[in-house]
Amino acid sequence: MKKFVLIIMVLSVFALNAVARKTPYLDRAEQIFQKVWDMYRVPKYGLFSEYYPNTYKPDLTYFQDNTGKKAQEVSFLWPMSGVFSATNVLMEFNKHKYIAFQDSMITAVGYYYDKKRTPPGYQAYPLRLDKSDRYYDDNGLVGIDLIDAYRTTKNKEYLIKAEEVFTFINSGWSDDFGGGVSWLEGVRDQKPACSNGKATVFCLKLYQMTHDKVYLDRGKLFYNWMMSHLEDSTLHVIWNSLSTVSGKPDKVFYTYNTGTMIQSSVRLYKITGDKKYLRNARRLAEGSYNYFVKKTDKGIPYIDDLPWFTVVLFRGYQELYAVDHNSKYVDAIITSADWAWENARDESGLLYKDWTGRKDEKKQPKWLLDESCMAELYARIAIIKGEMK
Numbered sequence: 001m002k003k004f005v006l007i008i009m010v011l012s013v014f015a016l017n018a019v020a021r022k023t024p025y026l027d028r029a030e031q032i033f034q035k036v037w038d039m040y041r042v043p044k045y046g047l048f049s050e051y052y053p054n055t056y057k058p059d060l061t062y063f064q065d066n067t068g069k070k071a072q073e074v075s076f077l078w079p080m081s082g083v084f085s086a087t088n089v090l091m092e093f094n095k096h097k098y099i100a101f102q103d104s105m106i107t108a109v110g111y112y113y114d115k116k117r118t119p120p121g122y123q124a125y126p127l128r129l130d131k132s133d134r135y136y137d138d139n140g141l142v143g144i145d146l147i148d149a150y151r152t153t154k155n156k157e158y159l160i161k162a163e164e165v166f167t168f169i170n171s172g173w174s175d176d177f178g179g180g181v182s183w184l185e186g187v188r189d190q191k192p193a194c195s196n197g198k199a200t201v202f203c204l205k206l207y208q209m210t211h212d213k214v215y216l217d218r219g220k221l222f223y224n225w226m227m228s229h230l231e232d233s234t235l236h237v238i239w240n241s242l243s244t245v246s247g248k249p250d251k252v253f254y255t256y257n258t259g260t261m262i263q264s265s266v267r268l269y270k271i272t273g274d275k276k277y278l279r280n281a282r283r284l285a286e287g288s289y290n291y292f293v294k295k296t297d298k299g300i301p302y303i304d305d306l307p308w309f310t311v312v313l314f315r316g317y318q319e320l321y322a323v324d325h326n327s328k329y330v331d332a333i334i335t336s337a338d339w340a341w342e343n344a345r346d347e348s349g350l351l352y353k354d355w356t357g358r359k360d361e362k363k364q365p366k367w368l369l370d371e372s373c374m375a376e377l378y379a380r381i382a383i384i385k386g387e388m389k
Contacts, residue, residue: 023387026093028341029378033086035349036372037101040075040083047074047108047126048083048368052350056365063124064133064184075368076124076132077112081141082308082372084109088148089379093388095152102149106158109142121168121185134185136172139165140198147205159209166206169199170218177244180225190250192241193230196222197260204267216271223264227280230257236287255305255313258288262316266323281320285329288313293332300339301332302356308373310336311380318380334381337374 040048050071051058057071062078084105091098111126114134122142125132143165150158172181172195180191181199203219206212230239230249238257239249265281268274292303292313303310310333317329340355352361353370382388 023382025378025382025385026387029086029090029375029382031349032351032371032378033090033375036083036086036368036375039348039350040368040371042074045074045111045126045129046104047111048080049073050075050079051365051367052371053365058365064135064187072125072129074126074129077109077122077138078124078141079367079369079372080108080112081138081145082369082376084145085141085148086372086375086379088145088152089376089383091149091152092383093379099153102153105145106149109145112142119168119171120164122165134168135183136169136181136185136195137183137192137198139168140195140202143169143202144198144205147202147209151205151209162202162206166203166215166218169195169202177242177247178225178229179221180229180242182244183241188244190241190243190245191229193226193238193254193257193260194241196226196230197238197257197264200226200264201260201267204264204271207271208267219264220268223261223268226261226264231261231284232287235291236283237291238284253291254309255288255292255303256309258284259309259313259316262288262313263319266316266319269323278323281316282324285317285320289329289332296356296358300335300356302336302339303333307351307353307355307370307377311373311377314377314380318384321384330381330384333377334384337377337381340374 039052042049060069060071063069087098087101087105091102111128112122114121114123114127121134122139123132123134124138143162146158146162146165150162169181172185173179174188177191180196182188183190183192183195200219200222203215203222207215207219229242232239237253238261240252240254240257241250243250262281262284265277265284269277269281292305293301294304295301314330314333317333321327321330336355340351343357344352344355346362350366350371351374354361
């Protein structure tokens with residue numbers, strides 16, 4: 001009888017360990033990540049296609065001049081950065097498994113590097129295929145990805161590259177309208193949240209990795225400019241940009257702009273211990289939740305914005321959750337992502353742009369950024385759920 005009880009106890013321990021080892025969100029992240037590499041990879045260039053299938057070449061509308069620019073044989077920098085970001089998060093789970101992918105992304109982003117213009121920086125399309133514009137928000141993304149890669153590897157080459165990005169972004173700073181950088185190098189018609197918000201996050205991450213006060217001081221300058229010029233004082237979300245022509249804000253709201261400032265607020269709180277930054281993060285989190293989070297007729301929360309925009313908001317929510325343990329904000333997006341997994345995927349397993357599944361997107365081409373960001377999102381949820389191996 002004692003032997004039987006012992007066997008039951010041992011089996012129970014094994015069963016509990018098996019349950020503990022379940023990693024549903026990490027499994028989703030890895031599944032989507034692998035699909036991106038299998039379906040979007042363009043081996044000839046070591047890069048990725050803008051859409052799947054790669055025969056789909058629509059007009060692209062995310063440039064300063066939106067006329068006549070179509071998808072090309074490989075993607076522009078912004079969509080590809082989504083793959084880099086997802087790789088960096090997955091590195092936190094298994095460095096041995098993902099280091100080769102990260103090495104590939106370092107090489108891939110290097111194809112966009114332009115040192116012919118001064119200072120060096122990253123242009124929107126691979127240099128060997130065409131000359132293109134250089135955007136400050138794109139460079140902010142590259143800088144964030146590089147410093148995140150440095151954090152997981154301690155490869156000093158990545159830090160050097162990140163510091164070079166800092167120099168490029170800094171070169172776009174102008175003191176008119178209180179400071180900040182524009183969107184496109186050489187064009188000063190606006191000072192957008194996308195460029196300045198990413199620069200804020202980037203500077204603070206640089207400081208946390210180097211403890212060089214230059215980065216903290218510049219991060220605070222970007223932060224203070226954003227909060228004083230682009231926060232809506234009633235809704236507590238971040239406006240899209242400040243026009244340097246009219247001097248008025250473009251009162252359009254996108255989730256990711258508020259997300260970067262929540263993330264920056266939390267990081268400044270952790271760096272300085274000043275609770276005003278934590279109050280700012282909580283105010284922006286509540287404002288963005290009230291403004292962006294809607295519910296379907298089935299009571300499922302959703303956000304009507306680009307998936308990647310929502311993932312950047314989630315980054316802010318995740319960092320706030322790690323500090324104050326209020327799951328209200330992360331739970332809304334997790335529930336939405338759960339619904340998407342079950343109700344908004346096509347036959348190949350790619351996710352819809354509309355996570356509610358109310359629009360039939362089974363046969364629609366899928367954008368690289370919409371898919372790569374989901375690998376990042378599910379990996380981030382896996383961290384919250386304690387699925388780190």
